[in-house]
Amino acid sequence: MLRRKARRGQGDSVLDVPDDPLDAAQERRVRAVLALGGVPQTDLPDGVQQVRLRLLERAANGQEAPRDVSAWAAVVASNLAMDWHRAKRRQERLGERLAALRQSELPSGEDTSLLSLAVAQGLDELPDAQRQVVVLRFYADLPVRDIAEQLAIPEGTVKSRLHTAVRALRARLHEDEVV
Numbered sequence: 237m238l239r240r241k242a243r244r245g246q247g248d249s250v251l252d253v254p255d256d257p258l259d260a261a262q263e264r265r266v267r268a269v270l271a272l273g274g275v276p277q278t279d280l281p282d283g284v285q286q287v288r289l290r291l292l293e294r295a296a297n298g299q300e301a302p303r304d305v306s307a308w309a310a311v312v313a314s315n316l317a318m319d320w321h322r323a324k325r326r327q328e329r330l331g332e333r334l335a336a337l338r339q340s341e342l343p344s345g346e347d348t349s350l351l352s353l354a355v356a357q358g359l360d361e362l363p364d365a366q367r368q369v370v371v372l373r374f375y376a377d378l379p380v381r382d383i384a385e386q387l388a389i390p391e392g393t394v395k396s397r398l399h400t401a402v403r404a405l406r407a408r409l410h411e412d413e414v415v
Contacts, residue, residue: 256288257288257291257292257295257305258284258287258288258291258305258309261306262305262306262309263284265306265309265310265313266283266284266287266309266310266312266313267280267283267284269310269313269314269317270283270284270313270316270317272317273313273314273316273317273318273320273321274317274320274321275316275317275320279320283313283316283317283320286312286316287309287312287313287316290312291305291308291309291312351409354408354409354412355405355409357408358404358405358408358409359371359405361404361408362401362404362405365397366397366398366400366401366404367401368387369383369387369394369397369398369401370398370401370402370405372386372387373394373398380394380395380398
């Protein structure tokens with residue numbers, strides 16, 4: 237690795253300050269390899285920095301500088317391009333899995349009607365106090381604090397009633413084999 241000697245002030249203390257490990261031509265070559273490898277223009281500066289970082293890490297670990305830094309940097313850039321594509325494929329597969337989960341979670345029109353009817357029947361069977369907090373929470377979309385204020389009851393009571401009501405509705409839906 238190239239190093240330059242820098243003098244501070246008038247004293248004889250000499251510091252080793254590393255030069256940029258890539259010169260302009262090497263940086264252009266790294267950018268070209270990354271671009272040809274399919275890395276988008278917006279990610280090229282990050283790729284160049286990764287190559288610099290790996291070269292600096294080699295020096296920090298006491299390894300010798302590569303004999304041909306330009307060739308070494310091109311190989312590292314090529315590997316980074318492959319890593320970029322692998323990460324992109326992973327993201328795409330994850331997106332596909334999430335989309336498939338969303339599709340499987342969405343019931344059909346007939347299933348939705350059946351579920352709505354079962355929930356309505358389940359709500360009718362709940363005690364008035366539990367039905368009231370369920371409707372305010374899930375249909376009016378009020379937070380627990382607002383429900384407590386509206387009904388003039390403690391927040392803990394609202395939470396308790398919600399918990400009991402949801403458990404009863406869930407049991408009813410499982411019992412009727414709707415869910």
